Amino acid sequence: MTALHDLITARIQTSGPITLADYMADALMHPKYGYYATRDPLGAAGDFTTAPEISQMFGELIGLSLAQAWIDQGQPSTFALAELGPGRGTLMADILRATAKVVGFVDAAQVHLVETSPALRKKQAELMSGPHTNVTWHDDVSTLPDMPLFLVANEFFDALPIRQFHRATPADGSGWRELQIGLQDGTLVAGLSAAAPIAFLEHRLGNTKASDIVEHCTALAAITENIANRIATSGGAALIVDYGDWRSLGDTLQALQNHASTDPFANPGEADITAHVDFEAIAMTAASTNGGAIYTQLTTQGVFLERLGIAQRAQTLAANLSGDALDAHITAHRRLTHPSEMGSLFKVLGLYPTNAPPPAGLEP
DSSP, X not given: OOHHHHHHHHHHHHHOOEEHHHHHHHHHHOTTTOTTTSOOOBSTTSSBOOHHHHOHHHHHHHHXXXXXXXXXXXXXXXXXXXXXXXXXSHHHHHHHHHHTTSTTHHHHEEEEEEOOOHHHHHHHHHHHTTTOOOEEEESSGGGSOSSOEEEEEESOGGGSOOEEEEEOOTTTOSSEEEEXXXXXXXXXXXXXXXXXXXXXXXXXXXXXXXXOEEEEOHHHHHHHHHHHHHHHHHOEEEEEEEEEESSOOSOOOEEEETTEEOOTTXXXXXXXXXXXXXXXXXXXXXXXXXXTOEEEEEEEHHHHHHHTTHHHHHHHHHTTOOHHHHHHHHHHHHHHHOIIIIIHHEEEEEEEETTSXXXXXXXX
C-alpha cells in the first residue's frame, strides 16, 4: 500500500465515501504523494507516451497551424503562446523550432506554460533554456496574461478529475447513482450512491437509457470559459488535442502503469488515471461564452495532420534515414495518423473568434 492510500483510507474512515473526482484529485495532484507531483511519467521508462514524444512532426505541424492563425489575425506584435500540461516541454520546443522560420512569430511570442508538477517544470526549464528563454509558468489558466492567446492543450483535459454517474433503473428509483470510493476490509473499492436527480445532467435524460454511464468533468467549464473569453476579447486560437468522443457515454476511466492497464484504485499515486474527453461539453461551453463570439471546429487527429501535410513532411525526413531509424519513423507516422492507432481515437478541437478563419487543419 502507498502512503497516499493510507491518507485516503483515513479520510474515508472519518468522513465516508468520496467522489471519483476527489479520489482522482488526490491520486494525481496531491502535493506530496500525487502521481504528477513525484515523477516524470513519460517515455519508455515512464507509464505512457504522448504524440510529441512519438515524433517531432506532431509539434511542428501544431506550431505551423498556430502560426497561420497568427498571420490570419493580423500578426499581433505581442501574444501569449501557451500550453496546458506541457509534459517535458517537447511539444513547445518543437513548436518554437518549426515556427522560427515564420517571420516575426517567435519574436512576438511570450511563452506561458500551465504546469503544477515541480518535477515536470524542471524538465521544461531544461528544454526551454536553449530555444527560448522568455518562459513563464502558471498553476492554472486564470493567471495567463490579457493579450492575444494562441494555445495548445495536448492530453490535458483527459487528466482532469471526473465524476461518474450511472442512470438509475426503475428498480433503483429516478435520476442517477454516482460512483463513489469507499472501503471494504481495508481496501479501496468503488460503489454506487442511492439514486437522486442531478440538475446538471437533466439534458442527458433525453439521450441516455437506464444503466447508461455519463462522466462529468467539473473543472472543464471554468477552464474552457477562461480560454474562450480571452480569445473572444483579445484574439487568438486554441487547439485541444485529446482522446475521446463528441459526447460522454460509457465507462472510460482507465489507469496506466509501466505502459499497461492497472486497477485505478490499487495504488493511488503510482499510476496515471484518465478518462475520455467530452468534446461536446468543451464545444458547447466555448460557443456560449462571451455572447457566442467563439466558433469551434472538430476533426480527428489523423485528418488534421494529413491536412497539414504530415505525409510530405514524413517523406522529407525519411530521405535522410535508413535501417532501424527509418523503421521507427514509419511506425511513428502510422501511430499518429492511422485510424486503428491514434488517428481516429484522438480528436482536435479548435476554438477561434467568429471574425477569423478556423486554424489550418480544421477547415470545415
